[in-house]
Amino acid sequence: EAQVTQNPRYLITVTGKKLTVTCSQNMNHEYMSWYRQDPGLGLRQIYYSMNVEVTDKGDVPEGYKVSRKEKRNFPLILESPSPNQTSLYFCASSSSAGAHYEQYFGPGTRLTVT
Amino acid sequence: GQNIDQPTEMTATEGAIVQINCTYQTSGFNGLFWYQQHAGEAPTFLSYNVLDGLEEKGRFSSFLSRSKGYSYLLLKELQMKDSASYLCASVSSNDYKLSFGAGTTVTVRA
Numbered sequence: 248e249a250q251v252t253q254n255p256r257y258l259i260t261v262t263g264k265k266l267t268v269t270c271s272q273n274m275n276h277e278y279m280s281w282y283r284q285d286p287g288l289g290l291r292q293i294y295y296s297m298n299v300e301v302t303d304k305g306d307v308p309e310g311y312k313v314s315r316k317e318k319r320n321f322p323l324i325l326e327s328p329s330p331n332q333t334s335l336y337f338c339a340s341s342s343s344a345g346a347h348y349e350q351y352f353g354p355g356t357r358l359t360v361t
Numbered sequence: 362g363q364n365i366d367q368p369t370e371m372t373a374t375e376g377a378i379v380q381i382n383c384t385y386q387t388s389g390f391n392g393l394f395w396y397q398q399h400a401g402e403a404p405t406f407l408s409y410n411v412l413d414g415l416e417e418k419g420r421f422s423s424f425l426s427r428s429k430g431y432s433y434l435l436l437k438e439l440q441m442k443d444s445a446s447y448l449c450a451s452v453s454s455n456d457y458k459l460s461f462g463a464g465t466t467v468t469v470r471a
Contacts, residue, residue, distance in 0.1 A: 282461075287463055288463060289365075289448065289461040289462055289463040289464055290404070290448065290450075290459075290461040291461070292458060292459070295458070305458070306460075337403060337404070344456075344457045345457060347392060347409055347411060349394065349406040349409065350406070350459065351406075352403035352404050352405070353403060354402070354403050355401075355402070355403055
């Protein structure tokens with residue numbers, strides 16, 4: 248089944264404790280992206296990747312890191328999480344970065360930082 | 362971003378029609394998506410418009426006017442399962458990035 252998977256689905260952590268949210272897709276997609284979703288603000292892009300070893304900042308990259316060593320994986324790293332990073336996170340992928348390519352979203356990771 | 366604006370909430374009755382409007386900034390525009398998101402779930406693709414006009418897909422239709430920076434999603438013959446948030450997203454011509462609106466929560470009542 249074609250899908251985007253994320254782990255963990257739920258995470259409660261404390262300020263400053265490094266964490267990684269994994270994202271994997273099995274559709275051989277070139278383009279991958281991370282979003283956060285907060286009430287009243289919609290989905291905001293954190294980082295995106297056009298292909299292996301190519302990553303770039305989205306609209307809200309502060310406090311996050313990513314890497315794209317393999318085509319299928321695009322982990323999101325929070326080196327020192329803070330309470331303002333409490334949010335619902337979505338990973339997404341599409342076959343290319345072109346305008347008309349729909350994005351497929353993972354199931355989401357709900358992160359709480361205390 | 363592309364300054365996407367859409368209503369926060371709409372309520373309609375089962376079997377009725379609802380139209381969700383979306384306005385966006387026209388400079389650097391290269392297409393518009395609509396996604397559906399049920400509570401607690403991931404967004405799923407509904408439609409994509411890049412040319413002016415109406416695209417119909419079963420009970421759902423999407424319209425675009427590039428010159429006016431305006432789109433709408435039309436949901437016909439509403440069903441209870443259509444209760445969800447509907448996200449409007451424009452594509453930038455510079456870098457193909459998606460900019461999402463905050464979403465419109467549609468509640469369908471019996």
